[in-house]
Amino acid sequence: MSTEKTAIIADFGTGGNKSSIKRFNKSAFPFNMMPPEYILDVNLKSDLESHDRFALGVMILNYLYFPCIFSMNGHDPVNRLRWARKVYQVHGIVKLSNGVNVNSKLAATGLQPVDEKKSDWDPVKNVKRLLKCSVKGKRDDGLDALFVDLALKLMDVEPSKRLSAQQAGLHKVFTNI
Amino acid sequence: MQGIPNLGEELLKTKVVANRLRNMQKFCDSASNCSADLFVRNDNSPNSFNNYSDLARFVKSLLKAVEILHATGYAHGDLKIEVSFIFRSE
Numbered sequence: 001m002s003t004e005k006t007a008i009i010a011d012f013g014t015g016g017n018k019s020s021i022k023r024f025n026k027s028a029f030p031f032n033m034m035p036p037e038y039i040l041d042v043n044l045k046s047d048l049e050s051h052d053r054f055a056l057g058v059m060i061l062n063y064l065y066f067p068c069i070f071s072m073n074g075h076d077p078v079n080r081l082r083w084a085r086k087v088y089q090v091h092g093i094v095k096l097s098n099g100v101n102v103n104s105k106l107a108a109t110g111l112q113p114v115d116e117k118k119s120d121w122d123p124v125k126n127v128k129r130l131l132k133c134s135v136k137g138k139r140d141d142g143l144d145a146l147f148v149d150l151a152l153k154l155m156d157v158e159p160s161k162r163l164s165a166q167q168a169g170l171h172k173v174f175t176n177i
Numbered sequence: 178m179q180g181i182p183n184l185g186e187e188l189l190k191t192k193v194v195a196n197r198l199r200n201m202q203k204f205c206d207s208a209s210n211c212s213a214d215l216f217v218r219n220d221n222s223p224n225s226f227n228n229y230s231d232l233a234r235f236v237k238s239l240l241k242a243v244e245i246l247h248a249t250g251y252a253h254g255d256l257k258i259e260v261s262f263i264f265r266s267e
Contacts, residue, residue, distance in 0.1 A: 018252035037260045048252035052243055055256035060236055062258050071257075143229045150236075165244035169237060177233045 018049035033058050033071065037159060039084040040109075050159035056168065057154030059100045059125060064147045068131040081109050090130055092117025093157050124148050146173040 033055040037044045061070040070090075072083040088102045092109070095101055104112040116177045124144050128135055150171045156162045163171070246253060 016252065016254060018247055018250055020252075033255070048254050049247055051246070051254060052252045052256055055253075056240065059239070059256060060256055063232060063236065112206045121211060140229065147229075147232070147236075165247055169240045169244060174233055174237055177230045 016048055018052075019047050021045070021047050027164075034083070035159065036084040036157060039080050040088075040102065040105045042096055042102070042105065043098060044096065044100075046159040049164075050162050052117055053154050053162040053164065053168075054156075054159075056149040056164075056165065060147060060151040060154070064144065064151070065128070065131055068133040068135050070127070070131055081106075081111055084132055085111050085114060087155065088114045088157060089126060090155070091152060091157055092121055092126065095125050097158055104177070110134040123152060143173075143177065146171075146176055149173070 035046060035051055035054040036042070036152075037046050038051075047058055051055055058070055070086075071087065072079055094103050094113060106113055124141060127148050150163075150168060150173050153163045153171070154168055243253070243256070
């Protein structure tokens, strides 16, 4: 029997005007979904809507590879920096549109630099490498690639380039499956 | 706004759902453990994604929910798997 699965979202405690520019209380915020621009001060404008877009991308990776999740849990400041590094690493992006070099920022924290994306870059392999455990079971690489593409476009390191929820709903993953 | 549900009513519904789930969460050690319980991926679990098309349908539904929220001028601010729940239609 075929069953439809519907998503319901709860817990609007931190919600608000989508355009608000909110500096979250970093010690209290569950930073496993925190966009990297909040952690590493890269001087990029971000708002609550772009934060939601980023979180959707992380959620998709988590659903795709569960129980090997992409998120990082905990509130330790070092883990928070590691999480920001992991997000830049999943994209293989070192230089941002405003000229800020991520590796220079990371060097100041004592963390390893991010490997820059090369011509043979494989997004799926790269995501799997950064998950908390190794993915088991039979996978369809082509379909994994579609979901990863959608997730990474929502998680873009440039807040202004993140797909809106509406744009994401039109992604080819939904027509190719 | 045509086609957009009343946000107040939707929030009341989500509050009821959240209260029910809070009772479930009492059995969890932490939020991450709760999510593990809620999103077990295997063929025997009623909440599992058995295949890619199942997952695609759920993700599309999730994106639609956020699209509606953003269209009303609001943002959630704390989206994570622990606050999104899967419901099967009868």
